[in-house]
Amino acid sequence: MKLNVVVYGVVAGSYRTQNLIRSLFDISEINLFYLNPGLLWERPSLWNKIQRMIVELTVVWRSDIIIIPATRHQNPYKYKLAKFFKKQIITDFYISYYDTFVTDRKTIAKESPEAAKHFKLDRNAILSSDRTIFLNGSEAEYYTRLLDIKLSDIRYSIVPLCVDARQKAANPFANGTTDKLTICWWGSYIPLHGLDKIIEAAHLLSKIMSDFEFVLFGNDDEKAMPFRNKIRELGIENFVKIDNSKSFHNGQLEPFLVSRCDIALGGxxxxxKAKNVFLNKVADAFAFGIPVLSMKTKAMDTLLSGDDIVICDNQPQAIVDAVTALKMDRERLKKIGENGYNRYLDTFSYEAFKSRVKGVIQPQLNGN
Known part of the structure; x- marks a missing residue:
């Protein structure tokens, strides 16, 4: 008999959860349901609220496995409802909100009631789950330690990032079609990425060479202003450009990276957090076959080999030294790009993701 599996939470905007649902559809031994009754709460009538309660109670009651998708674990009533009906709960623990706002971005004071609330909700999600999914072993250790949980006391699985298949990059410098090195960064303007160090590295590099450019793709003009000002103060506008108009979402970033990018920068x-996690942009670059330069993180030790990526310290001069060495070795650049692409296929592709997801569900399919 097939198992009833329910993905319980919002999917819109979550590429990981969309792929989760896609992969679950490919498992013939289950019936898949998607439950997101939240919109009913936004309607004011009592009847709509009653409808929501009936829908949630019925779907959870009829399920065998409840999956709480990425970033949607801070809803304790979902865990209570699933526990009440004695259902298996799997949580895709993509981020810790406590870590994001308190220890990384530092936008919430550690001793504040709001910090305590995030700590409790994050911790409850893991402890209430029969199995927790983490992106890699390093993040599993980091988040459980942060939330005062012994990793050995919980059941968990590793399901790494999944990124789209991309058109293979031209890698123009590595392939000898240009002598100008184009170094790209993309992401959001948060401290995790160390963007100030990247800009300082460009400044130092401009003192020893001229045939290069840094192109930084962000997503917020207001948050980009401090970085634009720093570029102007350092007098490196000819070497560093900020472009907030191109993204994967609007389809304009991919063509640029395919045709122009020679080195992609990580974090x-x-x-x-920066020292422990694996950044999405690194997996994105692997999918293009673009060589990546990044600081080392503990997550890289669990997912990569030394030939997949170029590692340097997270200091401006170290970035300069690494770029200078790569500029003198086109063959190494080409090889790193090829190795990164093979790592994408083995670890970060949809096929790899689907196989890992089935591995998470398999014990329940076997009756364990």
């Missing part, structure tokens, strides 16, 4: 932040 260079100082926080504990």
């Amino acid at each position: 260079f932040g100082d926080s504990e």
